[in-house]
Amino acid sequence: MQPTESTNAFSPEFNQRLKRRYRAEQSFKLMGIGAIFIALAFLVFLLSTILMSGYSAFKQTYIKLDVTLDKEYFPDEDLAKGDFQGIVKASLYSMFPEVSGRRDKRMLNNLVSKGAAFKLMDMVEADPKLIGTSFSIWVPAKDDVDMLMKGNIDMDQPEANRRIKDKQYERIRTLEYGGRLQMRFNKTFFTSGDSREPELAGILSAAKGSFYTLVITLLLSFPMGVAAAIYLEEFAPDNTFTDLIEININNLAAVPSIIFGLLGLAIFINFWGIPRSTPLVGGLVLTLMTLPTIIIAARASLKSVPPSIREAALGVGASKIQTVFHHVLPLALPGMLTGTIIGMAQALGETAPLLMIGMVAFIVDIPGGFTDPAAALPVQIYLWADSPERAFTEKTSAAIIILLGFLILMNAVAVYMRKKFEIKW
Amino acid sequence: MKIKGLIVAGALATATIMSSPAHANRDYISIVGSSTVYPFATVVAEQFGKTTQFKTPKIESTGSGGGLKLFCAGVGVDHPDITNASRAIKKSEQEKCAANGIKDIVEVKIGYDGIVLANSKKADPMQLTRKDIFLALAKDVPMDGKLVPNPYMTWKDVNSALPATKIEVLGPPPTSGTRDAFVELVMEEGVEEVDMSGISDEVKEKFEPGALREDGAYVEAGENDNLIVQKLQANPDALGIFGFSFLDQNADVIQGSIIEGESPTFENIAAGKYPVSRPLFFYVKKAHVGTIPGIAEYLAEFASEKAWGPEGYLADKGMIPMPDAERKQFADDVKNLKPMAMK
Structure with a gap:
């Protein structure tokens, strides 16, 4: 048969069509690359803004004070009742003897954080022998001073509009030239709980709250999820009822997380009487949320174990339960663990369900157990983002960096385990 | 066998955690309530926690209504001890409290909060009256004897003394206490000064002055006031509505509009001259x-001069203190735990 004009490989129409098809492929590729590029650009933009505004929070301005712990500041037996604020003030007045008048003194005292007095109090309580001695210590500066040092206060504005007044500026410069003002590593950020003074605020209480919550979630959701998956995959009969269960598990994985919070409020708090705002109730709610994810992942990895393994085990006389626990489960476990870690990472970043059960709260004391009130890392970010003080902006970004760090770490572990234990059939 | 061991260990650990006493006596104060009072109550709580041997109170930010709902649910360790509110308790809430066995509630007014309309420093400050704001933001306005959907596009359309910039106001959503207060103090006052002649009583009856425009002139910017401040910096034509403490912290980039001839300064709000301010409260279960x-020690800390006085640390955080006499009276009420009367 002779080729017709339109299918003849040498005809101009054929060549045109061929070109058009190549062009279509080319432009599709370009679109794909463009999409990836745009997505990457957004990611880089997001990460760099967070890093840019957050890295400064890891440094903090400190002021060196010469303090004298005269006995007269401790009239009471109880050392905690000593006038530590008075000691700090006296130290400041001795550095700037020219300061007089109520307003002026107030401005001077506002250079040093309230944390200075708390720091002295802790030192004296740890070692009462310090009373009667003189020494120098570095204490945190007030957040406004810190913001000035980090270049976030515009000194060209008229004085009335600035948080740092002209006189304060002069004194800060004096301190700086005298070597009494320094940027140091912000240890407080990692060792203390929330505070309403940005210079004293830390993420430890939130991080510990998140940790306890995740422990509960892991201990409950992993065994339950794996057991449910094994039953559904290996033992359950195939009928309408199990179909229904399967559909519902898939649906549950897509339910907005705040619904689980409402459920937790109604059942765990109002009905069981578990105390509000505790990692215990938070962990229970997050268990509900992660269970479907774990069941689905566990079932998928059980499914990927080839039937020949089961048949061989049954063939040499193993019982059903021996087959599952001696042969199938060990092979499926790496996949299950990966799914669990992904589920945990999801739970770590969740705020909405915690809102309903009272974990969006101001927590200063570091929680010491499962029934102490606690917040969580994402909650801390949310609370700081809503605070009026400007210094909280960088704290918010710093907390985001920490949270992202944990998430990346957890996902990296999951990827590593998958790579290491993955068996290709 | 390893796996079995793991599962058994997991189950045991779970059982231990679950059986730990959930109903232990609470040794910390539990506080809920308004997000407006939250930044002030937390400062007091922190000070209290650090200077006494008591644990730092736990403060949840639930909103005034949500807080009162939790507060009135009952007596006992499962229920909060104190609720913060940016408005007074309602009669219905008091009745609910009473129905749940909460007989004596101590009402403590702590100070005032100003609501400001602010814009970027790059633009000129606005001089507004409540009537101007009403006409600019109400969903329906009276015109030629009937109510029409708000036709004003620029501030000049509203009042010829104002600049010809587009009306664009960023403010809180309806769930916010700040929005309630704004509606009550500005919109419902502003409507009084508008010429309503020619409108039938029936229409007037149904008219809601608190309904704000939905055509883009009023933008609901969420509960996050920091976000509004940032948006104002980016858009000098826009105005934003938020609490005084945010203006106080950002006075180098934004400025408060002058309302009825008074600018929103600390002194003006404290003296009661600035018209848009509201009292803040908390309620204690006796x-x-x-x-x-x-609890008694926490109350004493809150009601001390070094906390809520004109030179106190709450004033530093942007709370407007009460006048001397009022402060003294509430300090006495707090000391004697004087329960409030039924409304």
Whole structure:
């Protein structure tokens, strides 16, 4: 048969069509690359803004004070009742003897954080022998001073509009030239709980709250999820009822997380009487949320174990339960663990369900157990983002960096385990 | 066998955690309520926690209504001891409290909060009246004897003395207490000065002055006031509505509009001259004082001059203190735990 004009490989129409098809492929590729590029650009933009505004929070301005712990500041037996604020003030007045008048003194005292007095109090309580001695210590500066040092206060504005007044500026410069003002590593950020003074605020209480919550979630959701998956995959009969269960598990994985919070409020708090705002109730709610994810992942990895393994085990006389626990489960476990870690990472970043059960709260004391009130890392970010003080902006970004760090770490572990234990059939 | 061991260990650990006493006596104060009072109450709580041997109170930010709902649910360690509110308790809420066995509630007014309309420093400050704001933001306005959907596009359309910039106001959503207060103090006052002649009583009856425009002139910017401040910096034509403490912290980039001839300064709000300010409260369950450790001491800290006085640390955070006489009276009420009367 002779080729017709339109299918003849040498005809101009054929060549045109061929070109058009190549062009279509080319432009599709370009679109794909463009999409990836745009997505990457957004990611880089997001990460760099967070890093840019957050890295400064890891440094903090400190002021060196010469303090004298005269006995007269401790009239009471109880050392905690000593006038530590008075000691700090006296130290400041001795550095700037020219300061007089109520307003002026107030401005001077506002250079040093309230944390200075708390720091002295802790030192004296740890070692009462310090009373009667003189020494120098570095204490945190007030957040406004810190913001000035980090270049976030515009000194060209008229004085009335600035948080740092002209006189304060002069004194800060004096301190700086005298070597009494320094940027140091912000240890407080990692060792203390929330505070309403940005210079004293830390993420430890939130991080510990998140940790306890995740422990509960892991201990409950992993065994339950794996057991449910094994039953559904290996033992359950195939009928309408199990179909229904399967559909519902898939649906549950897509339910907005705040619904689980409402459920937790109604059942765990109002009905069981578990105390509000505790990692215990938070962990229970997050268990509900992660269970479907774990069941689905566990079932998928059980499914990927080839039937020949089961048949061989049954063939040499193993019982059903021996087959599952001696042969199938060990092979499926790496996949299950990966799914669990992904589920945990999801739970770590969740705020909405915690809102309903009272974990969006101001927590200063570091929680010491499962029934102490606690917040969580994402909650801390949310609370700081809503605070009026400007210094909280960088704290918010710093907390985001920490949270992202944990998430990346957890996902990296999951990827590593998958790579290491993955068996290709 | 390893796996079986793991599962058994997991189950045991779970059982241990689950059986730990959930109903232990609470040794910390539990506070809920308004997000407006939250930044002030937390400062007091922190100070209290660091200077006494008591634990730092736990403060949840639930909103005034949500807080009162939790507060009135009952007496006992499962229920909060104190609720913060940016408005007074309603009669219905008091009745609900009473129905749940909460007989004595101590009402404590702590100070005032100003609501400001602010814009970027790059633009000129606005001089507004409540009537101007009403006409600019109401969903329906009276015109030629009937109510019409708000036709004003620029501030000049509203009042010829104002600049010809587009009306664009960023403010809180309806769930916010700040929005409630704004509607009550500005919109419902502003409507009084508008010429309503020619409109039938029937229409007037149904008219809601608190309904704000939905055509883009009023933008609901969420509960996050920091976000509004940032948006104002980016858009000098826009105005934003938020609490005074945010203006106080950002006075180098934004400025408060002058309302009825008064600018929103600390002094003007404290003197009661600035018209848009509201009282802040907290409510204490008297039955819990003595049962939960530290409540009386926490109240004493809050009602001390070094906290809520004109030179106190709450004023530093942007709360407007009460006048001397009022402060003294509430300090006495707090000391004697004087329960409030039924409304």
